Amino acid sequence: MVELLAVAGLTVCLGLGVAGLVVAAADGGTTLVWLRRLLDGWMIAGSLLTLSWVLLMHRGEQGGDVSGSLLDLARVVTDILVLGLLVALRFCLRRGERTSVTVSTVALVLLAMSDMLRILLTAPGTWYGMPLAATCSMTGLFLVAASPWLPGGAGVVGVDQREMPVVGVVAAFVPVVVCVLAMAAHTLAGGHTDVVMVVLAGSVLLGLGVRQGVTHADHLRITREAAAREAHYRTLVDGSSDVITIVGPEGRLLYISPAVRQVFGYRPEDLVGARLPLYAHPDDLDQLMQAVETLRQQAESGARGPGSYVSCRVRAADGRWRQVESTISHHPDGLVFNSRDVTERAAVQAELEHLAFHDALTGLPNRALFADRVTYALRKRTTSTTPPALLLLDLDGFKAVNDSAGHAAGDAVLVQAARRLQASVRAEDTAARLGGDEFAALLEGEAGASQFRTGEVAERILSALAKPYRIGGTDAAVSASIGIAVATPGITPDELLHNADLAMYEAKAAGKGRIRIHRQEPRHIHCDASLPAATRR
Secondary structure (H helix, E strand, O other): OHHHHHHHHHHHHHHHHHHHHHHHHOOOOOHHHHHHHHHHHHHHHHHHHHHHHHHHHHHHHOOOOHHHHHHHHHHHHHHHHHHHHHHHHHHHOOOOOOHHHHHHHHHHHHHHHHHHHHHHOOOOOEEOOEEHHHHHHHHHHHHHHHHHHOOOOOOOOOHHHOOOOHHHHHHHHHHHHHHHHHHHHHHHOOOOOOHHHHHHHHHHHHHHHHHHHHHHHHHHHHHHHHHHHHHHHHHHHHHOOOEEEEEOOOOEEEEEOOHHHHHHOOOHHHHOOOEOOOOEOHHHHHHHHHHHHHHHHHHHHOOOOOOEEEEEEEEOOOOOEEEEEEEEEEEOOEEEEEEEEOHHHHHHHHHHHHHHHEOOOOOOEOHHHHHHHHHHHHHHOOOOOOOOEEEEEEEEOHHHHHHHHOHHHHHHHHHHHHHHHHHHOOOOOEEEEEEOOEEEEEEOHHHHOOHHHHHHHHHHHHHHHOOOEEEOOEEEOOEEEEEEEEOOOOOOHHHHHHHHHHHHHHHHHOOOOOEEEEOOOOOEOOHHHOOOHHHOO
């Protein structure tokens, strides 16, 4: 009775072991994949049936115990199943996913112990009335059935996502080899071949042929799908307005999309093989090569970051510089650049920034930018540097021209006055229009070093603005009143501008067309005692 239960338990666990192997290996797939798996299953089962039939016939012809043959067959089958399971789970050997393989290894050890007990001992003994060999076999098979559900089992084994190794292709011929060897050994031992043996072996051979056809059809399907995906992505790449470039590890261009002809005017075939940096502006080389070097070091260390963003100028075939924004990321062959021409957008953005900080009529810096320049000049000033000077001027007689000749004439006067003011100061100085007919100039360095030089600049500006303004066919007479304020330690931009404003109104009160310098003590001193003779009016 106990032996009968042992055989029944062994049979059940053998079924669970087969199910465990199927679960571990089957993780989704197409109809062809399922058909191939079905054929693989039949080939394995057919070869085992052929082997079992050979063993049964041989044992029967020798007058042996048929039940003993069944137990021997179970030993061979379980060893093959466990070995196949370990091979199937070989691709999951990552940290945290090794439990299934570990359990399968323990199962193989138990089954091996069972085989050793049967082979070495005539009566291997019992455990609670059950044969030790059968107990080891059932335990091992149970672990085989449980291993696919553990970490590293069916949840992470993706047959369709793995590369098929060479051993996987060769393994399809193993069942045929098993059948051939079993029949050959039976024949050499003097046994006879019956219809059942031939049918079983023939079905395995037929299954191999059908399986190879199914595998070939599956490969054709995969090839067509890969070609379709490649054509799809190539259409996307070729039709994209972005320039896609693949650069090898040594810095050579391996591929560049056809969009380069439309964007930069170059032919793709002329650029393949060239080295980075390619037609990049000299001022942008450091930023570009630094980003490339960072990604290259990441690739060498195995760390893949999110990529880099680079904005640089690239010379087009017509010689003009194009503003380009590139996203650089890792690629199996090196680096991939996804570049977009943003020249027009950059020009619009620069124009908007210019309008935000410049006067729309004259093109001079407006009040906001001028205040920022004054703040910066005061902030960078130290005890060893000369203080900056601020000139505030207002056009005298402008209102009369604007009212009598119209706003167009008034705008023409403002434009000419702005040009004369800009021409009267140095390039490093800042001339601005604060609003209406009010202008200002910030003198730094030697120009603001002394009242004498500041007065010279003011005289030059006053002389330039006092010249007649040609409006249409007539001349308009406009002069200017100028107030000067020199920065003192601790003064704020608003206070400096306020002091220049006070000096300018003092110049207007003195009769217009004059220059006055603001002083702290005494409150207001006319420039007659401090300016050169040329500035006295």
